[in-house]
Amino acid sequence: MATPEEMLQTMISNLPEKTGKSLDEWLKLTTTKGFAKHGECLKYLKSEHAVSHGFANLIASKTLEAKAQQTGAVEVDPLQAQYSGAKAGLKPIYDKIITQVTNFGPDLEISVKKTYVSLRRNKQFALIQASTKTRVDLGLQLPGTPVTDRLELSGSFNSMVSHRVRLQSPEDVDCELIDLLEIAYDRN
Incomplete structure (x- = not known):
């Protein structure tokens, strides 16, 4: 049985095939949008790019992590x-x-x-x-x-x-x- 970390890595590896872009490509796009909340990014990915919920959730989470790193903010993972x-x-x-x-x-x-x-x-x-x-x-x-x-x-x-x-x-x-x-x- 795969660990959650292995499952995450599998999802990241499958992003190009399933969504047409790698995680880095998605982050280049989403980090420039200025999303303040996870749900905003999620909605954008699903409605504007037809990304399935699971992959959109992953990209949105990584977008907010990248934003927090850029700004030095500490975002608490619920x-x-x-x-x-x-x-x-x-x-x-x-x-x-x-x-x-x-x-x-x-x-x-x-x-x-x-x-x-x-x-x-x-x-x-x-x-x-x-x-x-x-x-x-x-x-x-x-x-x-x-x-x-x-x-x-x-x-x-x-x-x-x-x-x-x-x-x-x-x-x-x-x-x-x-x-x-x-x-x-x-x-x-």
């Missing part, structure tokens, strides 16, 4: 912030989920927010949140699905999902969990 300090040990759980869901289809969108990561297709079907220093909560949009010992109603956890699964180790990301994620993905 994903890094979510899995830092006491929660750093939870990152392998997140990584394992992401590795599995990237196989679902080309329309999968991974959107990093300030305190959680949204998994979207047509709409959000799941979210990943490092809730405590010992637990990641996976919220799933599975209305009408009965609860089990593992799959509980979301309750006060998050109103954007119907259910929650509490994860304490990468081993908790098993076939049963991936099946639940795929059902939520297919319904959206």
Whole structure:
């Protein structure tokens, strides 16, 4: 199984074939546009250049990194912030989920927010949140699905999902969990 770093390098290597430009060529174009926010750059790449969401997300992230380096500004990566300090040990759980869901289809969108990561297709079907220093909560949009010992109603956890699964180790990301994620993905 590829590491997130290897997956990133593969995406960068595939940019010329998939988008017609290398990362350096994209950065020459996007860093001159003066984007202040990730979403602005993302929208530009998708609407003006028909870049798919995954590659546009990569280019937008690298654009803002390059801008921060040029200006000396320190931009905090929200994903890094979510899995830092006491929660750093939870990152392998997140990584394992992401590795599995990237196989679902080309329309999968991974959107990093300030305190959680949204998994979207047509709409959000799941979210990943490092809730405590010992637990990641996976919220799933599975209305009408009965609860089990593992799959509980979301309750006060998050109103954007119907259910929650509490994860304490990468081993908790098993076939049963991936099946639940795929059902939520297919319904959206």
